[in-house]
Amino acid sequence: MKKFLALSASLLITATSCQENRLDRIEREAQEYTIRNCPKPVDDITVLDSVVFHNDGSLNYTYYYTVTLDEEQREQFASVVSTVREGTVKGVRNSIELKAMKEAGLNFVYIYRSAENGKTLASFSVLKEDYSE
Numbered sequence: 001m002k003k004f005l006a007l008s009a010s011l012l013i014t015a016t017s018c019q020e021n022r023l024d025r026i027e028r029e030a031q032e033y034t035i036r037n038c039p040k041p042v043d044d045i046t047v048l049d050s051v052v053f054h055n056d057g058s059l060n061y062t063y064y065y066t067v068t069l070d071e072e073q074r075e076q077f078a079s080v081v082s083t084v085r086e087g088t089v090k091g092v093r094n095s096i097e098l099k100a101m102k103e104a105g106l107n108f109v110y111i112y113r114s115a116e117n118g119k120t121l122a123s124f125s126v127l128k129e130d131y132s133e
Contacts, residue, residue, distance in 0.1 A: 022104055023055040030061065045069060046112075053106070060125075061106045068115040077112075081122045085110075088124070093131040102131060 030053040040048040042065070049064040069077055092098060092108055101108075108126040113119065 022100065023053075026061070026101060026104065026106070027053045027055045039066075045073070047115075049113075059104070059106050060109050061101060062109040062111060065110070065112045066115045067112050067121060069121075074114075074121065077121060081124065084122075085124045085126070089126050089130050092126045093133070102128075 030051045034050040034052070038048055038050050042048055045068050047066045049066050051061065051063050053061045067077065088108075088110060092102070095102075098108075105128045107128065108131075109123065110125070111123045112121045114121050
């Protein structure tokens, strides 16, 4: 019985340290991606400014975007955010590139800010229960 408890404790510690190492790696890779690739144009009006993950227990992997919109486009943008979120959920669910992050149970947060004034125009999250369905 003592051997079983010792083995169980050892496996628990190993599993915990593997999780910590994975999250530390995700944090480092997010920083490296931002340094190497950002700002990165996504389309004619959208730029990916950075990706951020802090191994602080929040499990939020955040994408920061800047969008350049005129008045009419701002109104249209607000009306399509739910559609954008639906497409993003499908994309996260089917993404092979995000496999390690999904296995770690991360939440994916998307924040869109105005190029004109820096104010947040829209934000949404894709949670584990959204992409695990």
